[in-house]
Amino acid sequence: MFSGHRRGRRVILPALALFVLVYPMQQRIVKDPHYPSEYNQPIVNIREGGTVAIMAMLGGFRPLVANLLWLKADQYWHSGASGWWRIVGILQTICEMDPHFIDAWSTFGWHCAWNIYADAPDQDKPRWIQAGIDVYKRGIYFNPNRYELWKDLAWLYHDKIRDYQSAIPIWKETLKRPDCPIYVRHMLAHCYENTWQVDKAIAVWKDCLRRDKRDYVARSAVDWWNEQTASKARTNTELLRILDRENRIRKSRRLPLAEQPFSIR
């Protein structure tokens, strides 16, 4: 087959030998903590997108396909309840294709735990709550330093499930993330109030005020608690009646969660 000049053949073996270096070098790169390895995971559950999405995915255009599917999701969003169920598949595909698409994770979790929950039969409702939790947790796994998904998860426990005790550590984690908005600390304080950890609630309110003296919500809360707890030495029962009358706290409700949740990767 190769019948020509032999000069070039001297290079074959050294060139092939260099391949020995290729694999370790690849591994060094993909194992680097700064390397976006989440985009290097195989996608096995493509719910939506079709052939074009697969082709684009194979061409290294996963984020672009995710964006286009996002636009498609918006289209279904406005088509009413019949489109809501299709959106679940699209959002799942988007999150798999682009694990750093925060808005997609946020919308997906919210959609499961609020919208689909409302539409689902009663026996399925707990599973959709759990689905929402799983989505947020998965999103946090890929984006541990983004406050948005921690905040969404905390809010799910706080507002939907009304499991304030479980929400407290999640709010605390949210506060550790950069760019966390001011109201997250307020929510933590409310959680302490709702679980009757008044001292901690007051401490949080005061901390809010210390960080921003113009925080009128914190100012109002601190003043109210100072008024209730200082010098008048009211009993806990009396305080509870006041708090209840003033709608200051919400009792925990604890929506039931599914024993066999949906598997949302």
Added chain:
Amino acid sequence: MRSIFVIARNTVADALSRIVLQIILIFGLLFLVIGFFFTFMTPGEEDKMLKDLGLTAITVFGLVMAIFMGVSLIQPEVERRTVYAVLAKPVRRLEFMLGKYLGAVLVLLLSVAIMGVVLVGALYLKQQVWNPGLLVALIGTFFSLMIMTALVMMISTFASSLMAVVCGFLFWSIGYSQIYIKQLAEHADNQASKYLLVVMNTILPNFSTLDIRPAVVDGAIIPMGLIAWMVAYGLLYTTIVIALAAVLFYEREL
């Protein structure tokens, strides 16, 4: 050595004179700019979408350019017999090939740089924020395109231009499907299949290794160490492909 730079300069001049390449670049720039006239939903989403769209456009048009350049380096010279006059001079085949490749790489670098600057400029006009950090993502893209040009050039030393183009696009897809090959290797039934897939995983290009666009769009700071490793991988793989291309070119009867 001087011959390499002489041929490279000629290759750059040849490429810049070609209407096809100019059209590809213009379309790339238009595509970059046109996305900025549309408004996407919330500002947060818009920022991500514009950056994704821009970087993808540069990759796509850069890929087309890389394949076109790779195909037009050796085969047309042989078909039109312009190579005879050059190789009759004191120019080695390796020098000729390296000169052609270097010229193609320079054209790619120029094109990617122009498109990158236009992207950063368009983002500034839209958002009044400078994002020069986006250009870091293009380093990986550029080295991927370098590997592509080398692969297509290697194929074109012994196959037709059409086959080289088709193989080029196949290599690109394979380069982004390595994760699936690796998964297949992990779940292979027998040892022979496993080893074969591992060998394929090593020999075939892995463009995912050089792709940091999503991280850059997400605002991640990529350390120079990682970039250095990516550059080293790109150069190593390119060197191997060029060496194999040289063997094939030396074997070729002109």
Added chain:
Amino acid sequence: MASETLAASGIRGSVVEAQGLTKIYRSFFGGTGVLALNKLDLDVKQGETFGIVGPNGSGKTTCLKLLLGLIYPTGGSARLFGRKVGDMRARRLIGYMPEAPYFYDYLTGEQLLRYFAQFFDLSGAQQKARINDLLNMVGMTERRHMLLRHYSRGMLQRIGLAQALLNEPQLLILDEPTSGLDPVGAYQIRSLITDLKQRGATIILCSHLLNEVEHLCDRVAVLYRGNLKACGTMEELLPPASEVVLVAEGVNAQAQDKLRQMGAYVAPADGLTRIAAPVARAQEVLNLVQADGGILHELRRPRPTLEEVFMSMIREEAE
């Protein structure tokens, strides 16, 4: 300027040597293949103009490509200036004009020459001077700034010749230099080749135009279907005829009869008499014609053309 000399190369007189040079073109998967050149022996001396002739497919271009290292021999070997084919030191001494040259059409004539000049050890000033001289020599000075894509075939041939002469080569290889040219263009190229020959260049001229080769070359190799049919000087290849031809006026019938008796062939026509006689009796014939009062118009000893010799070789081969 090429610095190698033949004395330094250690070979006296031979610029090109080929022994048993063979080329078989095989397909990718092997197989019997096509025999393009079969055990060719060549020896081109310094300063001679050597022609390689043959019909299409005879192996002429294959031979040139083997000498230039563009293709590789299946058997045999060749040396240029005593060095192996492909040696850069030998390559620096060669100028090559390919058949129907095609160059980078986005360049002008001058830019093309400057591009090729950069491959040699010439300074900027030397390159400039050399390019000016060559453009003048090939008559392209006025069109130096014209893009090659607008060049006619003849202009491309001339630029092709110019680029082959950039390094003042000691060996000039020309492949079909007048191919496709009109008579004026062909004449101009031939004049240039003659001029180079007179300057002492060693030239290998490859052509299927036999009359051109016959006039320009000192020695010729005749190829047919890859085989060397004949090789030698014009005198060796084209022996003069064994008879003389006279054309005379006023040869009467009596004289004509006497000439026939001497064994000559006599053919009167239009007042003139054409006489063909064996060389040995040429003087006798001349004396008889003059004694008879005939006026001699023409006396010559014809020899066959290269084309005639070549066609007879082909016919023999076919039989």
